[in-house]
Amino acid sequence: MFELEWLKPGVFIGSIVFALIGVLVFWICFIVVDKLTPYDLWAEIIEKKNIALAIVVAAMCLSIGIIVAAAIHG
Template identity: 40%
Template sequence: MEYFAAIQLAELISTVFYTFVGVALMWVVWKVLDALTPFSIVKEIEEDQNMALAILIGLLFVSIAIIIAAVILS
Protein backbone atom coordinates (compact mmCIF):
# COMPACT_ATOMS: atom_id res chain seq x y z
CA MET A 1 0.00 0.00 0.00
CA GLU A 2 2.88 2.38 0.74
CA TYR A 3 4.23 1.74 -2.75
CA PHE A 4 1.09 3.18 -4.35
CA ALA A 5 1.18 6.23 -2.09
CA ALA A 6 4.76 6.90 -3.17
CA ILE A 7 3.85 6.65 -6.84
CA GLN A 8 0.92 8.99 -6.42
CA LEU A 9 3.05 11.52 -4.54
CA ALA A 10 5.73 11.44 -7.23
CA GLU A 11 3.13 11.91 -9.95
CA LEU A 12 1.56 14.79 -8.06
CA ILE A 13 4.89 16.54 -7.60
CA SER A 14 5.86 16.09 -11.24
CA THR A 15 2.46 17.33 -12.39
CA VAL A 16 2.75 20.48 -10.30
CA PHE A 17 6.34 21.05 -11.45
CA TYR A 18 5.55 20.64 -15.14
CA THR A 19 2.49 22.87 -14.76
CA PHE A 20 4.69 25.68 -13.50
CA VAL A 21 7.23 25.03 -16.25
CA GLY A 22 4.49 25.19 -18.90
CA VAL A 23 2.99 28.39 -17.49
CA ALA A 24 6.44 29.99 -17.29
CA LEU A 25 7.16 29.08 -20.91
CA MET A 26 3.79 30.49 -22.00
CA TRP A 27 4.62 33.73 -20.14
CA VAL A 28 7.98 33.92 -21.93
CA VAL A 29 6.26 33.42 -25.29
CA TRP A 30 3.78 36.22 -24.44
CA LYS A 31 6.61 38.63 -23.50
CA VAL A 32 8.58 37.83 -26.67
CA LEU A 33 5.48 38.23 -28.82
CA ASP A 34 4.61 41.51 -27.13
CA ALA A 35 8.16 42.80 -27.64
CA LEU A 36 8.20 41.84 -31.34
CA THR A 37 4.96 43.55 -32.33
CA PRO A 38 5.08 47.27 -33.12
CA PHE A 39 1.67 47.84 -31.46
CA SER A 40 0.06 46.97 -28.15
CA ILE A 41 -1.69 43.62 -28.49
CA VAL A 42 -3.78 44.19 -25.36
CA LYS A 43 -4.97 47.60 -26.62
CA GLU A 44 -5.85 46.17 -30.03
CA ILE A 45 -7.91 43.36 -28.52
CA GLU A 46 -9.55 45.19 -25.61
CA GLU A 47 -10.11 48.74 -26.86
CA ASP A 48 -10.24 48.35 -30.64
CA GLN A 49 -12.14 45.01 -30.47
CA ASN A 50 -9.83 43.35 -33.01
CA MET A 51 -11.43 39.90 -33.11
CA ALA A 52 -9.05 38.55 -35.75
CA LEU A 53 -6.03 39.33 -33.60
CA ALA A 54 -7.71 37.79 -30.55
CA ILE A 55 -8.37 34.56 -32.45
CA LEU A 56 -4.81 34.54 -33.82
CA ILE A 57 -3.28 35.00 -30.36
CA GLY A 58 -5.58 32.34 -28.90
CA LEU A 59 -4.60 29.83 -31.57
CA LEU A 60 -0.95 30.71 -31.11
CA PHE A 61 -1.19 29.91 -27.40
CA VAL A 62 -2.97 26.63 -28.12
CA SER A 63 -0.24 25.61 -30.57
CA ILE A 64 2.55 26.61 -28.16
CA ALA A 65 0.80 24.65 -25.38
CA ILE A 66 0.66 21.56 -27.60
CA ILE A 67 4.37 21.90 -28.40
CA ILE A 68 5.29 22.36 -24.72
CA ALA A 69 3.16 19.35 -23.73
CA ALA A 70 4.80 17.20 -26.40
CA VAL A 71 8.27 18.21 -25.24
CA ILE A 72 7.46 17.56 -21.58
CA LEU A 73 5.97 14.14 -22.36
CA SER A 74 8.94 13.02 -24.49
Protein backbone atom coordinates in the same frame (compact mmCIF):
# COMPACT_ATOMS: atom_id res chain seq x y z
CA MET B 1 -5.01 -4.76 -7.37
CA PHE B 2 -6.03 -1.40 -8.77
CA GLU B 3 -3.70 1.45 -7.81
CA LEU B 4 -4.11 5.14 -8.36
CA GLU B 5 -0.69 5.94 -9.79
CA TRP B 6 -1.34 9.67 -9.97
CA LEU B 7 -2.07 9.90 -6.23
CA LYS B 8 1.47 8.93 -5.27
CA PRO B 9 3.27 11.99 -3.84
CA GLY B 10 6.18 11.84 -6.29
CA VAL B 11 3.91 11.65 -9.31
CA PHE B 12 1.60 14.38 -8.00
CA ILE B 13 4.42 16.80 -7.17
CA GLY B 14 6.11 16.06 -10.51
CA SER B 15 2.88 16.87 -12.33
CA ILE B 16 2.52 20.16 -10.46
CA VAL B 17 6.15 21.11 -11.19
CA PHE B 18 5.82 20.30 -14.89
CA ALA B 19 2.53 22.24 -15.07
CA LEU B 20 4.17 25.29 -13.49
CA ILE B 21 7.15 25.04 -15.84
CA GLY B 22 4.77 24.75 -18.80
CA VAL B 23 2.82 27.84 -17.73
CA LEU B 24 6.05 29.77 -17.17
CA VAL B 25 7.44 28.83 -20.60
CA PHE B 26 4.08 29.70 -22.21
CA TRP B 27 3.98 33.09 -20.49
CA ILE B 28 7.57 33.92 -21.52
CA CYS B 29 6.80 32.97 -25.14
CA PHE B 30 3.69 35.15 -25.11
CA ILE B 31 5.67 38.12 -23.76
CA VAL B 32 8.33 37.63 -26.44
CA VAL B 33 5.70 37.55 -29.20
CA ASP B 34 4.02 40.62 -27.70
CA LYS B 35 7.34 42.50 -27.74
CA LEU B 36 8.04 41.45 -31.35
CA THR B 37 4.77 42.86 -32.65
CA PRO B 38 4.72 46.57 -33.56
CA TYR B 39 1.67 47.30 -31.35
CA ASP B 40 0.34 46.41 -27.92
CA LEU B 41 -1.63 43.19 -28.34
CA TRP B 42 -3.72 43.61 -25.20
CA ALA B 43 -4.79 47.18 -25.99
CA GLU B 44 -5.54 46.28 -29.58
CA ILE B 45 -7.74 43.35 -28.60
CA ILE B 46 -9.47 44.83 -25.54
CA GLU B 47 -9.76 48.53 -26.32
CA LYS B 48 -10.10 48.48 -30.10
CA LYS B 49 -12.05 45.18 -30.21
CA ASN B 50 -9.85 43.73 -32.96
CA ILE B 51 -11.44 40.28 -33.35
CA ALA B 52 -9.11 39.18 -36.15
CA LEU B 53 -6.08 39.84 -33.97
CA ALA B 54 -7.78 38.04 -31.08
CA ILE B 55 -8.20 34.95 -33.26
CA VAL B 56 -4.54 35.09 -34.34
CA VAL B 57 -3.39 35.45 -30.71
CA ALA B 58 -5.66 32.56 -29.67
CA ALA B 59 -4.12 30.38 -32.39
CA MET B 60 -0.66 31.41 -31.24
CA CYS B 61 -1.55 30.54 -27.62
CA LEU B 62 -2.83 27.13 -28.65
CA SER B 63 0.30 26.51 -30.72
CA ILE B 64 2.66 27.46 -27.90
CA GLY B 65 0.61 25.34 -25.50
CA ILE B 66 0.83 22.31 -27.78
CA ILE B 67 4.59 22.76 -28.18
CA VAL B 68 5.12 23.08 -24.43
CA ALA B 69 2.91 20.05 -23.74
CA ALA B 70 4.77 17.98 -26.33
CA ALA B 71 8.13 19.04 -24.90
CA ILE B 72 7.10 18.13 -21.36
CA HIS B 73 5.38 14.87 -22.35
CA GLY B 74 8.11 13.63 -24.66
